[in-house]
Amino acid sequence: MRKPVIFGNWKMNKTIAETVEFINAVDKEVKDNADWGIGVPYLALAKAKELAGNLNIAAENMHFKDNGAYTGEVSAEMLKEIGIEWVILGHSERRQYFGETDETVNAKTLQALKNGLTPIVCVGETLEQFEADETENVVRTQTAAALKDVCPNCIKKVVIAYEPVWAIGTGKTATNEIAQNVCAIIRDELAKLFGQEAADAVRIQYGGSVKPEGIKTLLEQPDIDGALVGGASLVADSYIAMIENLG
Ligand code: 13P
Numbered sequence: 001m002r003k004p005v006i007f008g009n010w011k012m013n014k015t016i017a018e019t020v021e022f023i024n025a026v027d028k029e030v031k032d033n034a035d036w037g038i039g040v041p042y043l044a045l046a047k048a049k050e051l052a053g054n055l056n057i058a059a060e061n062m063h064f065k066d067n068g069a070y071t072g073e074v075s076a077e078m079l080k081e082i083g084i085e086w087v088i089l090g091h092s093e094r095r096q097y098f099g100e101t102d103e104t105v106n107a108k109t110l111q112a113l114k115n116g117l118t119p120i121v122c123v124g125e126t127l128e129q130f131e132a133d134e135t136e137n138v139v140r141t142q143t144a145a146a147l148k149d150v151c152p153n154c155i156k157k158v159v160i161a162y163e164p165v166w167a168i169g170t171g172k173t174a175t176n177e178i179a180q181n182v183c184a185i186i187r188d189e190l191a192k193l194f195g196q197e198a199a200d201a202v203r204i205q206y207g208g209s210v211k212p213e214g215i216k217t218l219l220e221q222p223d224i225d226g227a228l229v230g231g232a233s234l235v236a237d238s239y240i241a242m243i244e245n246l247g
Pocket of ligand 1: 169210230
């Protein structure tokens with residue numbers, strides 16, 4: 001039985017003061033019906049980690065090298081020093097705006113695992129690819145590339161987030177049927193790469209305009225084990241509604 005894993009992704013939102021306010025409101029409402037968490041901008045991570053007792057706190061990115069001349073970057077060791085155990089990698093916004101490639105996502109995934117961090121690895125097709133019926137090919141390729149050289153024992157720790165780019169921040173959620181079909185394809189790719197037993201252990205999230213009202217039926221889909229939530233994770237009441245609605 002895979003435990004649901006539901007994370008907010010705050011993206012470039014919330015100051016430290018706003019982070020404190022959110023965690024004070026939400027942390028005490030967290031139930032054991034899922035691994036609940038939030039991806040928080042670097043600057044507020046330490047404070048978030050200090051205050052959160054129930055919420056898991058994730059970085060939204062990380063560099064793939066141990067240290068060195070990489071101006072503006074943050075390493076796994078720096079995240080670990082403040083107790084961070086999760087990191088979101090390869091989000092489509094990083095691929096689209098910051099030159100993230102399948103190769104860098106792979107290097108970051110390996111670096112996260114080497115350092116004992118749990119990576120949430122994002123994959124997903126663009127609108128153009130969706131309309132050209134390329135979704136299956138894109139998600140299989142991205143999944144295989146991101147997980148190249150991941151050791152068979154490590155794969156069960158990885159969380160995959162399927163986020164169709166056309167559904168992110170657009171209010172256009174993929175139907176549960178589409179989301180389920182693609183998550184099943186990702187699991188099939190995992191089975192090809194790592195064997196069925198490992199594939200059955202990996203948790204796969206859907207992300208893209210997820211709302212509190214939709215969370216329960218989304219997670220009833222057999223291959224969907226969680227969600228990565230942008231907009232609806234920014235407001236405390238909306239986050240709490242997700243916790244409550246999951247049951
Ligand atoms: P929205 O929920 O705002 O569509 O964002 C999804 C997302 O990108 C989560 O990583």
